Amino acid sequence: PVQLAVGSWSGDMCNSQALPGGRGMAVRFAAHAVRCLLELPGNDPRLDRLAAAAVLMEQESRLGGFSCWSSAEMALQVEDVLRLQQTSMPMLDATDGDDFEGMEQFPAIEALALHVAFEQMREAVRKGRRLPGHEELLVLVAQSLLKRDFTCGRQVAAAVTFELAQCCF
Numbered sequence: 672p673v674q675l676a677v678g679s680w681s682g683d684m685c686n687s688q689a690l691p692g693g694r695g696m697a698v699r700f701a702a703h704a705v706r707c708l709l710e711l712p713g714n715d716p717r718l719d720r721l722a723a724a725a726v727l728m729e730q731e732s733r734l735g736g737f738s739c740w741s742s743a744e745m746a747l748q749v750e751d752v753l754r755l756q757q758t759s760m761p762m763l764d765a766t767d768g769d770d771f772e773g774m775e776q777f778p779a780i781e782a783l784a785l786h787v788a789f790e791q792m793r794e795a796v797r798k799g800r801r802l803p804g805h806e807e808l809l810v811l812v813a814q815s816l817l818k819r820d821f822t823c824g825r826q827v828a829a830a831v832t833f834e835l836a837q838c839c840f
């Protein structure tokens with residue numbers, strides 16, 4: 672996994688488009704969520720299960736809800752995705768002015784990271800592209816959550832380090 676930098680970050684790790692923006696609470700929770708993905712090894716089996724569920728759900732969507740192939744294990748994977756979605760929805764819908772009480776719980780933040788990763792995988796399947804590798808997935812999730820452009824995992828790590836240094840929890 673891409674390592675979080677300790678201390679300050681240098682300009683060569685981050686271009687001007689990836690410089691941290693607002694200090695709002697939503698940005699802080701987004702940074703915590705991206706950190707979860709940064710700390711997740713690229714070979715984590717959860718990512719494989721999310722990729723399999725993305726393929727299955729997109730195929731079912733194309734067939735109007737009919738299952739083209741499935742098993743009890745795949746049904747469990749889809750249920751896991753739906754649980755991630757349910758857990759992360761309040762955070763996805765939140766804005767800086769919203770009440771974030773209770774959302775600092777790690778499972779909700781991790782669910783947000785994994786749910787957005789799943790949505791990026793599903794979008795790749797929908798568009799007929801290959802599933803993103805770990806670093807590409809990290810960049811896509813960071814762009815989605817932090818609302819700015821990144822070109823590599825090092826930029827993401829630098830931005831997350833900066834954002835988390837701005838908050839206390």
